[in-house]
Amino acid sequence: MERKIRVLVAKPGLDGHDRGAKVIARALRDAGMEVVYTGLRQTPEQIVAAALQEDVDVIAMSILSGAHNHLFPRVMDILRERNVQDILVIGGGVIPDDDIPALKAAGIAGVFTPGTPTSATIDFIKNNLKRSV
Amino acid sequence: MSDALSLADRARTGDVRARARLITLIERDDPERLGALSALRASARGSAHVVGITGPPGAGKSTLTDKIVSELRSRGRTVAVVAIDPSSPFTGGALLGDRIRMNRHATDEGVFIRSLATRGHLGGLSRATGETVRLLDALGYDDVIIETVGVGQSEVDIVRLADTVVLVSVPGLGDDIQAIKAGVMEIGDVFCVNKADRDGAERVVREIRSMLETAVMNGAATRFSELFAALADRKQAAREPENADARAHFSQGAAHHIAADGHGSLELPPVVATVAETGQGVRELVDHIKAHEAGLEATGLLAKQRRANLAWELGTEAAGRLVGLLEHEERREEVAALADAVLARCMDFHDAVAGVERSLAEAIRSKGS
Numbered sequence: 001m002e003r004k005i006r007v008l009v010a011k012p013g014l015d016g017h018d019r020g021a022k023v024i025a026r027a028l029r030d031a032g033m034e035v036v037y038t039g040l041r042q043t044p045e046q047i048v049a050a051a052l053q054e055d056v057d058v059i060a061m062s063i064l065s066g067a068h069n070h071l072f073p074r075v076m077d078i079l080r081e082r083n084v085q086d087i088l089v090i091g092g093g094v095i096p097d098d099d100i101p102a103l104k105a106a107g108i109a110g111v112f113t114p115g116t117p118t119s120a121t122i123d124f125i126k127n128n129l130k131r132s133v
Numbered sequence: 134m135s136d137a138l139s140l141a142d143r144a145r146t147g148d149v150r151a152r153a154r155l156i157t158l159i160e161r162d163d164p165e166r167l168g169a170l171s172a173l174r175a176s177a178r179g180s181a182h183v184v185g186i187t188g189p190p191g192a193g194k195s196t197l198t199d200k201i202v203s204e205l206r207s208r209g210r211t212v213a214v215v216a217i218d219p220s221s222p223f224t225g226g227a228l229l230g231d232r233i234r235m236n237r238h239a240t241d242e243g244v245f246i247r248s249l250a251t252r253g254h255l256g257g258l259s260r261a262t263g264e265t266v267r268l269l270d271a272l273g274y275d276d277v278i279i280e281t282v283g284v285g286q287s288e289v290d291i292v293r294l295a296d297t298v299v300l301v302s303v304p305g306l307g308d309d310i311q312a313i314k315a316g317v318m319e320i321g322d323v324f325c326v327n328k329a330d331r332d333g334a335e336r337v338v339r340e341i342r343s344m345l346e347t348a349v350m351n352g353a354a355t356r357f358s359e360l361f362a363a364l365a366d367r368k369q370a371a372r373e374p375e376n377a378d379a380r381a382h383f384s385q386g387a388a389h390h391i392a393a394d395g396h397g398s399l400e401l402p403p404v405v406a407t408v409a410e411t412g413q414g415v416r417e418l419v420d421h422i423k424a425h426e427a428g429l430e431a432t433g434l435l436a437k438q439r440r441a442n443l444a445w446e447l448g449t450e451a452a453g454r455l456v457g458l459l460e461h462e463e464r465r466e467e468v469a470a471l472a473d474a475v476l477a478r479c480m481d482f483h484d485a486v487a488g489v490e491r492s493l494a495e496a497i498r499s500k501g502s
């Protein structure tokens with residue numbers, strides 16, 4: 001049976017470019033994962049809907065605009081409303097250290113700031129999946 | 134209730150997670166799915182109209198699919214999309230980017246979009262595509278759209294799954310039109326020239342029409358030639374207004390008549406110019422897609438085509454399993470021994486092949502018992 005880690009890479013919020021998200025998407029692909037890329041300006045509702053249709057194991061969000069404190073927890077709220085517990089959710093982008101504890105408390109399992117090597121994100125995903133792939 | 138039946142039940146009653154999970158199980162070739170698919174009666178095609186969107190990389194297939202979905206939704210139809218992108222042969226990973234163009238439909242409950250990676254399968258589709266399409270059909274989506282990987286000239290398996298194939302071309306590809314000539318042309322039922330906002334679109338439309346004319350005059354076996362012949366027969370034999378309507382509708386607009394050797398007129402499939410980015414021409418394109426289905430239905434060709442396609446799928450699946458049997462250790466050793474015999478000039482090549490066949494037959498017998 002062929003098993004692959006499936007990841008949704010999404011950019012919530014109003015950021016104008018998605019270079020960082022594309023870099024991580026390619027790195028995950030090169031690590032052998034199937035990456036569904038949804039592009040810019042996704043609402044939390046769209047992100048969750050896409051994640052469910054695509055049956056992904058991981059949601060990886062990237063944000064530069066500073067709206068992470070609102071948008072990341074919002075995604076977690078919608079997942080909870082839909083009773084989804086087995087998707088690993090991680091976030092990256094320009095996120096001040098002070099914000100990280102609250103994001104983790106909200107359920108964002110890993111937070112990756114600029115400069116984190118992509119290999120760290122890949123390892124984190126492999127070691128923290130919430131369901132067996 | 135067993136797991137399989139509960140999964141089937143949840144999928145049937147609209148649970149998106151259950152639907153998505155079933156597709157994952159299909160992709161993994163996981164036997165756990167079989168009970169659920171059987172309960173959903175997902176083995177044979179039902180009432181969905183399956184439309185294939187194919188064409189070269191970057192032609193705008195996803196953007197077009199997005200607009201086609203909107204048009205179908207405005208006609209009150211529910212739509213499932215299966216979008217296929219290639220896996221990397223080196224890492225096995227894949228970047229599935231078709232969804233970028235369609236994600237505004239993500240929260241519409243009448244739309245279900247799933248991206249599949251080819252996972253080494255050739256032919257422009259993934260191995261799971263056929264079964265996934267039958268599942269989505271059984272779940273009641275009115276239309277199922279398959280977006281193939283960007284094709285060169287040999288990835289034509291889409292004709293085995295789709296009732297209607299839309300072949301998308303674009304201006305500015307230079308030699309690409311040559312690739313189309315080389316064999317992909319035959320697979321289209323409806324032809325679309327996208328990026329009509331760019332220079333040269335009219336020329337591409339003309340070129341496609343002239344290639345179609347040549348193909349028809351040469352009597353080349355195309356997807357559409359059988360349909361046109363059947364529609365003409367029916368019209369002549371019965372003069373049923375219903376068929377005449379379907380035919381008139383199908384040939385309206387882009388399809389046209391030309392004189393051929395003085396023998397009446399030739400009929401060509403529609404060639405529609407679109408600008409997928411703005412939606413221009415998409416309503417007309419959908420009209421032609423639907424008229425094609427109506428034509429197939431009126432002539433009985435829909436059932437005939439599906440029968441031939443299912444037979445092909447059964448054969449392909451069985452052939453795949455045979456290859457799988459050959460990969461068992463024991464078989465591999467037997468086949469290697471035959472190769473040794475050929476290398477030592479103790480056995481002819483074709484006798485060795487017969488030996489492999491006997492070994493396979495033995496494997497099948499012992500599997501059954």
Ligand SMILES: Nc1nc2c(ncn2[C@@H]2O[C@H](COP(=O)(O)OP(=O)(O)OP(=O)(O)O)[C@@H](O)[C@H]2O)c(=O)[nH]1
Nearest residue numbers: 189190191192193194195196283327328408409410
């Ligand atoms: N000018 C113009 N650009 C278009 C049109 N339709 C799509 N595009 C652009 O063409 C590019 C490719 O579009 P896609 O829809 O991703 O093409 P595709 O055929 O699905 O690509 P693959 O799936 O990678 O083979 C995008 O940048 C689109 O914005 C159009 O009608 N006119």
Ligand SMILES: [Mg+2]
Nearest residue numbers: 194195230231
């Ligand atoms: Mg595409």
